[in-house]
Amino acid sequence: MNKEYDAIVIGTGISGGWAAKELCEHGLKTLVLERGRLVSHGDYPTATKDIWEFDYRGKPSAESNSKQKTQSRTGFVTQETTAHWFVNDIEHPYNETKRFDWIRGYHIGGRSLTWGRQALRMSDLDFEANKLEGIAVDWPIRYKDIEPWYTKVEKFIGVCGENLGLPHLPDGHFSPAMPLNEVEKDFRYQISKHYKDRYLTMGRFANLTGNTHHIGRSNCVYRNRCMRGCPLGAYFSSNSSTLPAAERTGNMTIRPYSIVSEILYDDIGKRATGVNVIDAETGETLEFSAKVIFCCASTVGTTSILLQSKSDRFPNGLGNDSGELGHNLMDHHFRVGASGSTAKFKNVPYSNNRPASFHIPRFRNLNGSEPQSNFLRGYSFQGSASRTDWRRAIKELSYGKDFKDDLLKPGPWRIGLTGFGECLPYHDNKMTLDYDKKDQWGLPTVTFNAEFKENELEMRKDMKEEAIRMLRLAGFEDVKGFDTAAYLGHAIHEMGTARMGHDPKTSVLNKFNQIHAVPNVYITDGACMTSSGNQNPSLTYMALTARAVNHAVKQFKENLW
Amino acid sequence: MVIMDRRTAVKNIVLSLGLVVSGSTILSLFNACTTDKTVVLPEFFKKSDMLGIEGLVDIILPKTSSIGANDLNISLFIDKMCCHVLSKKQQDEIRMGIEKFSKQFEKITNKLPSNGNREDYQQMIATYFDVSEKREKAVFQMLENGSDELAENVKPDYYLYTFLTAVRELGMLGYFTSQVVMEGDIEV
Ligand SMILES: Cc1cc2nc3c(=O)[nH]c(=O)nc-3n(C[C@H](O)[C@H](O)[C@H](O)COP(=O)(O)OP(=O)(O)OC[C@H]3O[C@@H](n4cnc5c(N)ncnc54)[C@H](O)[C@@H]3O)c2cc1C
Ligand code: SF4
Numbered sequence: 001m002n003k004e005y006d007a008i009v010i011g012t013g014i015s016g017g018w019a020a021k022e023l024c025e026h027g028l029k030t031l032v033l034e035r036g037r038l039v040s041h042g043d044y045p046t047a048t049k050d051i052w053e054f055d056y057r058g059k060p061s062a063e064s065n066s067k068q069k070t071q072s073r074t075g076f077v078t079q080e081t082t083a084h085w086f087v088n089d090i091e092h093p094y095n096e097t098k099r100f101d102w103i104r105g106y107h108i109g110g111r112s113l114t115w116g117r118q119a120l121r122m123s124d125l126d127f128e129a130n131k132l133e134g135i136a137v138d139w140p141i142r143y144k145d146i147e148p149w150y151t152k153v154e155k156f157i158g159v160c161g162e163n164l165g166l167p168h169l170p171d172g173h174f175s176p177a178m179p180l181n182e183v184e185k186d187f188r189y190q191i192s193k194h195y196k197d198r199y200l201t202m203g204r205f206a207n208l209t210g211n212t213h214h215i216g217r218s219n220c221v222y223r224n225r226c227m228r229g230c231p232l233g234a235y236f237s238s239n240s241s242t243l244p245a246a247e248r249t250g251n252m253t254i255r256p257y258s259i260v261s262e263i264l265y266d267d268i269g270k271r272a273t274g275v276n277v278i279d280a281e282t283g284e285t286l287e288f289s290a291k292v293i294f295c296c297a298s299t300v301g302t303t304s305i306l307l308q309s310k311s312d313r314f315p316n317g318l319g320n321d322s323g324e325l326g327h328n329l330m331d332h333h334f335r336v337g338a339s340g341s342t343a344k345f346k347n348v349p350y351s352n353n354r355p356a357s358f359h360i361p362r363f364r365n366l367n368g369s370e371p372q373s374n375f376l377r378g379y380s381f382q383g384s385a386s387r388t389d390w391r392r393a394i395k396e397l398s399y400g401k402d403f404k405d406d407l408l409k410p411g412p413w414r415i416g417l418t419g420f421g422e423c424l425p426y427h428d429n430k431m432t433l434d435y436d437k438k439d440q441w442g443l444p445t446v447t448f449n450a451e452f453k454e455n456e457l458e459m460r461k462d463m464k465e466e467a468i469r470m471l472r473l474a475g476f477e478d479v480k481g482f483d484t485a486a487y488l489g490h491a492i493h494e495m496g497t498a499r500m501g502h503d504p505k506t507s508v509l510n511k512f513n514q515i516h517a518v519p520n521v522y523i524t525d526g527a528c529m530t531s532s533g534n535q536n537p538s539l540t541y542m543a544l545t546a547r548a549v550n551h552a553v554k555q556f557k558e559n560l561w
Numbered sequence: 562m563v564i565m566d567r568r569t570a571v572k573n574i575v576l577s578l579g580l581v582v583s584g585s586t587i588l589s590l591f592n593a594c595t596t597d598k599t600v601v602l603p604e605f606f607k608k609s610d611m612l613g614i615e616g617l618v619d620i621i622l623p624k625t626s627s628i629g630a631n632d633l634n635i636s637l638f639i640d641k642m643c644c645h646v647l648s649k650k651q652q653d654e655i656r657m658g659i660e661k662f663s664k665q666f667e668k669i670t671n672k673l674p675s676n677g678n679r680e681d682y683q684q685m686i687a688t689y690f691d692v693s694e695k696r697e698k699a700v701f702q703m704l705e706n707g708s709d710e711l712a713e714n715v716k717p718d719y720y721l722y723t724f725l726t727a728v729r730e731l732g733m734l735g736y737f738t739s740q741v742v743m744e745g746d747i748e749v
Contacts, residue, residue: 052740059734061645390737394730395701397690399621407737408627408747 002253005031006556008275008290010260010305013110015525015541016296017238017246018153022549023294024251028556031288032246033258035280035297036106039113041216041239044229046081054080070094073101074490077114082227085114093445095434100448101489102300108256109239110298111492114227117206117235117355118382119159120535121150125168125367130531133376136328136425137501139530140511143170149543156245157236157542158214160356161204169361169380169535175210177202178356182348183385183413190474191360197369198470203359203382206236216244222353235355257281261443263293263309263318263521271561272318272521278441291561292520292552296545299329299526300431303497304446306508306523307433319498319508319515326432328425328499329450330532332491335484336460337381338467339416340476350387350410357384360417360470362534364462375458379421379534381467387413415476419463422534424455425496429488450488460486493537495526513548520561522548603637605644605652610659611636613666613674616682617725618732627747630736638735639728651723654708658724661717689725700726 006028009019016032023030051058060068060078071086072078078086085105094102105111124143131138147170154173163171180188180202188200207220217233217240226235233240246252257280264287266273274289295302303326309318317325364378365371388411393403429450437445464481471479488494501507504516509528515521524545526537533540555561603611614636622630630636643655662685666674669688670681677685692700700722703711708719741747 050740050743051738052743056642056646057734057738059642059646062648063645065648390733394733397692397697397700397726397729399686399690399729401623401625404622404625404627404629407733408742 001255002031003286003288005029005253005288005290007031007292007294007552008033008288009294009296010275011035011110011295011297011301011525012108012238012243012254013296013298013525014112014115014238014538015298015545016110016294017112017242018542018545019294019296019522019524019549020238020246020252020254021242022546023292023553024246024249026549026553027249028251028292028553030246030252031290032243032252032254033260033275033277033288034106034108034110034254034256035259035301036108036110036256038256039108039229039239041233041237041244042229042231043239044113044231045084046228047225047231049081056080070101071103074103074492077103077227081225082114085111085227085229091440093437093439095437095445095447097447097449098451099487100431100450101487101492102446102448102494103489103492104298104300108243108254109237112237113229113239115237115538116536117226118359118536119154119157119161119172119204119206119539120359121170121172122146122533122535122540123168123170125362126531126533126535129377130425135376135531136427137499137503137506137530140500140502140507145511146540146543146547149547150539152546153539153542155212156214157206157241158208158212158217159204159206159539160202160209162201164199164201164361166199166361168366172204174204175208175212178205178207178209178354180358181350181354181385182345183342183415184358186345187385187415187474187476188358191470194470194473195363197366198360198363200358200360203357205356207355208234214241217241220355222351222355224353224355226355258286259441259443260297260305261285261308261441263295263305264289265309265311265313265318265518267311267313270518272518278443280441283441292522292556294522294524294545294549294552296523296525299494299497300446302523302525302527303431304433304444306498308443314517319518319521321504321517322506322508324427324499324506325508326497327427327430328496329429329431329448329488329494330423330425330496330529331488332420332493332532332534332536333423333452333456333460333486334418334420334491335486336421336463336467336482337383337416337418338464338471338479338481339414340471340479341412341414342476343412345413348413350413352386357382372462374462375455376424377422377455377459377534379419379459379463381417381419381463383415383417385413385415387411415471417467417471419460419467420491420534420536421456421459421463423452423488423532425499425531426450426453431497448488452486452488456486493526493532495529495532495537498523498527499530500528501530512551513544514551519555520552522552524548603640605640606659609675611640613659613662613677614639614728616674616677616679617686617728619679620682620686621729621732622736624749626749628741628749630732632749633736633739633741635732635735639731642731642734643727647727651727654720654723655727658720658722658727661721662724665721689721 161174220234262276307317360381362378433444498508618630
């Protein structure tokens, strides 16, 4: 196998897939390294199975639960339908000074296979917030810098949704939105009647609708089994979209079972020269070199690699002049909101096949709106209305003919809202490496020490109250609020540990995602985030990746490296 | 998706249950398969307990103008779920529950569960399930709290309800997520 390339990409998830596609399409000979197994598009073992074809009707067995204790904290990813996309916690241990749910999958495609597909743009409300409030450091970019890249990404991945013309949730390039059901339409109407500044819209999802052609992919046929992998390629994943595009150029070499342990640095040239790899199956170590390196191993994976990359010049990890590497760990906080029911719409049919939910964009602390006294920033809601099924009777002692006949029919409608709230960047929310506890490849394990603090906890009170209030105003009955204990990691939007900024003294990356002192290393996954916004973040990772590759290719072609 | 013909469907159900296939019991639903005789051993419960579970699910999800739980061999599904899905702790509690159930059965009907008829099972279920809404709530609260801090004298009740509600819930899961029910093909 060739050992020298123009570019190396570490990781094949949402960001790595984009880096691979863009680098290859610009003509760079690119080596793509992935620590997990090979999963080709279509190689989705449970995709076409019906629920009765699973041994335990989808429930995780006691044995599989014991291997995925941490992954199972989500309550859903370790079901029989999707467990194979998530790591074995015994083989991949980590440490928690404070609880952190590190939910992840090691295979080609990473979490692009299992992501929820919500694709939302951030805005200047988000990019300016740190500066205006004097929190952490300023983002070195503004919306205008990333806007064309959002459009490029949306066009390629295919996002359906509705443009609302809101400055804080910018419009995008969308195919037709998926339909709201009758109960949701009514809720939308009620919200518009009661509030001038709140909207209910169909969520923006990376599922194909409409007439645009996407090579090798077809439109969504509403199976709502996306997390298992879609043989039609109807939602965006690296496997269905970016990696095939990279492959078509003939410039990509992809190597699974390749754990990058270190980025190699040459202090004379002041550049990274390549990477060290451990073969996950054989334990063999290999070295590969390249002119430019894109590190896209996900927030925690990337930060671990950088912390492991020690040299005389960087004794505390590559690019860690600021001491910020590993700090400012963020995640959205969620699982707070409300649900309610309605006796209306009895005769409206319902199918649970729509792979999407509705969205209520942020309405707190907007420019020009009344500032909230209790917390900074804001949150949005995601939700859906559905008819209950047989499970509505689990907590009953009913039985017999009437019970059976009743449960064979769809039950009453229920609607639920859950908030996704912004988390501030706190220096003391951090991940570190423990060299006393090594994994089976001899690499140090990650220790998390992070928690939500007062701003998030205050925000949650408001999230719950407002969810209850909106549902009541809209006429729903039996409205119940909920606020389930929130832990970082649980929203699976971990980010911030190698932040972008203007100043090398206080940040790790510059405005093009280059490590300040090592300009041929680009970090474009969630590690780069300077603040979190409340939007699901992956669209931003993709846009920043495409923008960074564009920058890198110019440098490369000018022979700067 | 391609709807399978019934013969293959039976095979698939049997295979998906992952159980040993041989011998004499027929999946009575699938008349086309009278030659396809199968006996399946329980993995978790004793054979004699299986009769009790069949008796219970026959009352909970009876055969009416539509198929009932026993038409789908739901007791075997319950057995498999108890064996492979429940935790060790849940399994222990269910074992204690079935013991208590047998005792109560004898007390109430003067028979062993294996000799009970439909009326006897009806009477058992009525005794424990026909309760006030308040009692129903209290039962589920007790189950949610778990056995750790329970007074000794309430424990038998706890185990009994653990068993009965597990049979009911797993029975519902097996029935309502079966292919025939999900495809609406349930007329007898
Ligand atoms: C159930 C679920 C729902 C989600 N819903 C949404 C949503 O609706 N919207 C949204 O925006 N986001 C969502 N997310 C989050 C989203 O999946 C992540 O933000 C996104 O996948 C991050 O992309 P990434 O490329 O940084 O990391 P990943 O997709 O995790 O990919 C990282 C890859 O790097 C590999 N890797 C790690 N370490 C190494 C190493 N040392 N050497 C080589 N390879 C390595 C991994 O094996 C993996 O393949 C969801 C996630 C999950 C699991
Ligand atoms: S809902 Fe659409 S995208 Fe999801 S698996 Fe089905 S066809 Fe594919």
